[in-house]
Amino acid sequence: xxxxxxxxxxxxxxxxxxxxxxxxxxxxxxxxxxxxxxxxxxxxxxxxxxxxxxxxxxxxxxxxxxxxxxxxxxxxxxxxxxxxxxxxxxxxxxxxxxxxxxxxxxxxxxxxxxxxxxxxxxxxxxxxxxxxxxxxxxxxxxxxxxxxxxxxxxxxxxxxxxxxxxxxxxxxxxxxxxxxxxxxxxxxxxxxxxxxxxxxxxxxxxxxxxxxxxxxxxxxxxxxxxxxxxxxxxxxxxxxxxxxxxxxxxxxxxxxxxxxxxxxxxxxxxxxxxxxxxxxxxxxxxxxxxxxxxxxxxxxxxxxxxxxxxxxxxxxxxxxxxxxxxxxxxxxxxxxxxxxxxxxxxxxxxxxxxxxxxxxxxxxxxxxxxxxxxxxxxxxxxxxxxxxxxxxxxxxxxxxxxxxxxxxxxxxxxxxxxxxxxxxxxxxxxxxxxxxxxxxxxxxxxxxxxxxxxxxxxxxxxxxxxxxxxxxxxxxxxxxxxxxxxxxxxxxxxxxxxxxxxxxxxxxxxxxxxxxxxxxxxxxxxxxxxxxxxxxxxxxxxxxxxxxxxxxxxxxxxxxxxxxxxxxxxxxxxxxxxxxxxxxxxxxxxxxxxxxxxxxxxxxxxxxxxxxxxxxxxxxxxxxxxxxxxxxxxxxxxxxxxxxxxx
Amino acid sequence: xxxxxxxxxxxxxxxxxxxxxxxxxxxxxxxxxxxxxxxxxxxxxxxxxxxxxxxxxxxxxxxxxxxxxxxxxxxxxxxxxxxxxxxxxxxxxxxxxxx
Amino acid sequence: xxxxxxxxxxxxxxxxxxxxxxxxxxxxxxxxxxxxxxxxxxxxxxxxxxxxxxxxxxxxxxxxxxxxxxxxxxxxxxxxxxxxxxxxxxxxxxxxxxxxxxxxxxxxxxxxxxxxxxxxxxxxxxxxxxxxxxxxxxxxxxxxxxxxxxxxxxxxxxxxxxxxx
Numbered sequence: 053x054x055x056x057x058x059x060x061x062x063x064x065x066x067x068x069x070x071x072x073x074x075x076x077x078x079x080x081x082x083x084x085x086x087x088x089x090x091x092x093x094x095x096x097x098x099x100x101x102x103x104x105x106x107x108x109x110x111x112x113x114x115x116x117x118x119x120x121x122x123x124x125x126x127x128x129x130x131x132x133x134x135x136x137x138x139x140x141x142x143x144x145x146x147x148x149x150x151x152x153x154x155x156x157x158x159x160x161x162x163x164x165x166x167x168x169x170x171x172x173x174x175x176x177x178x179x180x181x182x183x184x185x186x187x188x189x190x191x192x193x194x195x196x197x198x199x200x201x202x203x204x205x206x207x208x209x210x211x212x213x214x215x216x217x218x219x220x221x222x223x224x225x226x227x228x229x230x231x232x233x234x235x236x237x238x239x240x241x242x243x244x245x246x247x248x249x250x251x252x253x254x255x256x257x258x259x260x261x262x263x264x265x266x267x268x269x270x271x272x273x274x275x276x277x278x279x280x281x282x283x284x285x286x287x288x289x290x291x292x293x294x295x296x297x298x299x300x301x302x303x304x305x306x307x308x309x310x311x312x313x314x315x316x317x318x319x320x321x322x323x324x325x326x327x328x329x330x331x332x333x334x335x336x337x338x339x340x341x342x343x344x345x346x347x348x349x350x351x352x353x354x355x356x357x358x359x360x361x362x363x364x365x366x367x368x369x370x371x372x373x374x375x376x377x378x379x380x381x382x383x384x385x386x387x388x389x390x391x392x393x394x395x396x397x398x399x400x401x402x403x404x405x406x407x408x409x410x411x412x413x414x415x416x417x418x419x420x421x422x423x424x425x426x427x428x429x430x431x432x433x434x435x436x437x438x439x440x441x442x443x444x445x446x447x448x449x450x451x452x453x454x455x456x457x458x459x460x461x462x463x464x465x466x467x468x469x470x471x472x473x474x475x476x477x478x479x480x481x482x483x484x485x486x487x488x489x490x491x492x493x494x495x496x497x498x499x500x501x502x503x504x505x506x507x508x509x510x511x512x513x514x515x516x517x518x519x520x521x522x523x524x525x526x527x528x529x530x531x532x533x534x535x536x537x538x539x540x541x542x543x544x545x546x547x548x549x550x551x552x553x554x555x556x557x558x559x560x561x562x563x564x565x566x567x568x569x570x571x572x573x574x575x576x577x578x579x580x581x582x583x584x585x586x587x588x589x590x591x592x593x594x595x596x597x598x599x600x601x602x603x604x605x606x607x608x609x610x611x612x613x614x615x616x617x618x619x620x621x622x623x624x625x626x627x628x629x630x631x632x633x634x635x636x637x638x639x640x641x642x643x644x645x646x647x648x649x650x651x652x653x654x655x656x657x658x659x660x661x662x663x664x665x666x667x668x669x670x671x672x673x674x675x676x677x678x679x680x681x682x683x684x685x686x687x688x689x690x691x692x693x694x695x696x697x698x699x
Numbered sequence: 700x701x702x703x704x705x706x707x708x709x710x711x712x713x714x715x716x717x718x719x720x721x722x723x724x725x726x727x728x729x730x731x732x733x734x735x736x737x738x739x740x741x742x743x744x745x746x747x748x749x750x751x752x753x754x755x756x757x758x759x760x761x762x763x764x765x766x767x768x769x770x771x772x773x774x775x776x777x778x779x780x781x782x783x784x785x786x787x788x789x790x791x792x793x794x795x796x797x798x
Numbered sequence: 799x800x801x802x803x804x805x806x807x808x809x810x811x812x813x814x815x816x817x818x819x820x821x822x823x824x825x826x827x828x829x830x831x832x833x834x835x836x837x838x839x840x841x842x843x844x845x846x847x848x849x850x851x852x853x854x855x856x857x858x859x860x861x862x863x864x865x866x867x868x869x870x871x872x873x874x875x876x877x878x879x880x881x882x883x884x885x886x887x888x889x890x891x892x893x894x895x896x897x898x899x900x901x902x903x904x905x906x907x908x909x910x911x912x913x914x915x916x917x918x919x920x921x922x923x924x925x926x927x928x929x930x931x932x933x934x935x936x937x938x939x940x941x942x943x944x945x946x947x948x949x950x951x952x953x954x955x956x957x958x959x960x961x962x963x
Contacts, residue, residue, distance in 0.1 A: 676791075680721055708810050712814065728826050731820065734868075754928055757925070765944045775867060
């Protein structure tokens with residue numbers, strides 16, 4: 053029971069790695085930095101695996117397993133301990149984060165080789181692992197928020213890794229500030245939780261919520277749920293706070309893979325799933341979650357259709373897929389949302405890393421219009437990328453197929469037909485733009501100077517993780533395969549104990565039965581057909597008739613420009629929020645409040661003292677007799693005072 | 700005579716000393732006004748000593764006289780120096796400590 | 799009118815008159831002589847109050863030594879007659895009233911203070927002996943200190959007033 057007793061080991065290992073690399077890495081040779089970074093993450097992964105094994109032998113009554121290590125905040129009636137908890141959901145998150153994280157660490161030793169600040173990169177990456185694991189294992193909202201903020205900090209540090217580039221520094225700031233807006237909502241939610249329940253510990257809060265009926269009007273629980281979701285909207289880049297994620301592509305590709313695809317952005321989904329008990333008691337909030345997720349899924353997919361930067365396409369794809377996860381949570385299928393989180397971690401990390409491999413091969417080129425024909429030159433990158441694309445498009449038997457179809461089925465089965473249709477449309481678009489990416493980058497004739505670029509396949513420490521992730525992208529969903537022939541979804545069953553309480557309250561899904569099963573298979577077929585359509589259109593446009601897309605862009609110039617410019621949302625935010633705030637800060641807070649008021653007061657005090665001194669100085673005239681006169685006057689004044697006292 | 704008369708006289712002499720201190724221009728005369736003030740205080744001390752029947756008043760007078768002597772010695776030495784340096788005994792010529 | 803009262807008013811008057819003369823006379827030597835008269839009158843007043851030791855010390859030390867020192871310095875510096883100048887406006891309108899006010903207040907205060915305690919009978923005839931005992935017993939430390947004070951004064955005066963070598 054080693055790890056179960058000492059859960060903190062899983063946190064301490066990456067933190068130690070971060071500290072060692074941060075403090076000493078600048079003077080270490082590359083292989084030491086690699087050893088510390090990859091080793092600490094690998095050790096954390098081994099600890100997580102061992103925890104999984106130990107957890108499996110725990111009796112059901114002891115789940116969730118909570119260990120409190122020391123009292124952290126004690127103030128009056130408020131108490132928050134440094135307490136870590138383990139249940140099935142946490143296990144899933146731990147395995148995904150440490151596993152995918154470890155693979156990406158290995159990849160990064162190849163990708164980041166030779167770049168300045170190498171040790172700093174791994175220090176920040178390990179620090180991120182620490183905070184993400186803390187977030188996953190926290191047993192109360194306060195500690196979760198620490199992890200929440202911590203990953204936001206690391207995201208800022210890593211997006212702005214190339215901080216000498218203005219666009220990177222700006223992107224880091226944008227990410228942090230937009231996240232801050234969501235975090236404000238999250239913080240308000242925590243305050244409300246404490247005010248309503250007197251504690252921020254998960255156990256007592258969820259028990260207390262469970263004893264109340266579901267709210268049918270706007271009450272405290274709905275408010276809490278909506279504020280929590282606001283935090284998730286910021287962290288997981290949903291409408292309207294998604295704008296930071298495409299800009300976050302300024303960071304190095306391993307960062308985009310780990311933080312902005314596989315793990316950090318999934319923190320919002322994890323949080324909503326963890327608070328499932330709260331959400332199911334607020335049906336209005338659930339609807340908001342589902343609608344937001346679905347709209348985001350479709351909206352982001354439309355933007356992804358026409359983007360020209362390979363990483364931007366993947367960024368909008370991430371936003372879109374996160375929308376699917378929230379859709380699942382919103383209709384009550386929390387386990388399916390987590391399932392998609394896991395499969396998405398596999399294939400999205402794979403896609404990013406493979407894109408990074410292609411970028412690496414082209415010596416930094418990221419524009420799809422200047423790629424092409426890479427299939428023969430970097431075959432392993434191509435094969436693994438293809439696996440990831442098939443997974444995300446929902447090709448049958450790949451991991452994405454099982455998770456995405458489960459979500460679509462739940463949306464339909466719970467009666468949200470409109471959402472189902474929209475999600476289906478998004479699936480079509482997803483298939484289209486992902487295959488567009490593959491065809492543009494890897495097929496056709498090269499659209500770049502072949503002689504200027506030394507095209508080579510990436511080194512083994514970059515290809516190996518790609519292969520592992522490709523295997524996971526293919527097989528990662530097979531635990532849900534029995535659904536096809538009417539069997540159970542093992543993943544859902546594994547997570548069932550976490551969501552039992554929620555399950556009793558949530559509008560539950562159609563009961564199983566032969567008719568329901570047949571309908572489910574039909575729906576699956578529809579979804580696959582959509583994906584096939586998307587694939588076919590992409591093939592038609594980019595393989596058969598490559599000049600078609602440009603002609604279409606000319607014909608539909610206005611919608612094309614609108615999509616290419618991301619609906620001008622950044623410009624809208626700039627005009628609505630950024631410029632007025634900047635004006636306020638500059639003209640009001642700086643010029644008036646700071647310069648005139650505060651500086652005026654302080655300088656005014658000094659000026660007053662100086663003027664007072666100046667006027668008092670005239671007493672020192674050098675004229676002895678005036679001194680004598682002043683002395684006498686003073687004596688007379690005191691005597692008068694005493695006289696009046698005695699009177 | 701009751702002590703209060705002596706004390707009134709002491710106050711009058713003190714006031715005259717103040718007037719002399721403020722209005723005269725010769726340094727030595729100013730100094731002498733200070734001595735007049737000290738004498739007035741001595742008178743008051745003796746009067747109080749008599750009224751209260753204690754002898755500490757007179758002891759105090761003793762010390763006042765001693766200090767007055769020391770003060771006069773040093774003060775006149777300074778006046779000597781001023782007269783040598785400024786070539787004048789007018790207190791208005793002693794104005795070099797102007798700010 | 800007792801002899802006491804007569805002597806008080808006579809010598810008190812002499813003291814006040816001499817003090818006024820000190821202020822009004824223009825030559826410093828005249829002022830010095832007026833101050834000596836004041837001290838002599840005060841010595842008589844001390845005697846009237848039964849403080850014979852103080853009276854003696856006043857004559858010997860104060861009038862006999864300190865004032866002689868003053869006269870020496872006046873003669874040495876060849877102090878001249880003061881010129882009559884008009885008082886400045888501030889002095890005339892502010893200074894004199896303030897001085898009068900100060901005097902009146904002091905008089906009131908000390909009168910008030912002393913009326914509270916009725917005066918004791920001036921019983922003692924033998925003052926010097928108890929005074930000496932008090933000086934050399936209870937106040938021996940300040941007494942020794944005054945000798946150091948005088949030493950410092952002598953040194954100071956010597957250093958200040960000597961001619962530059």
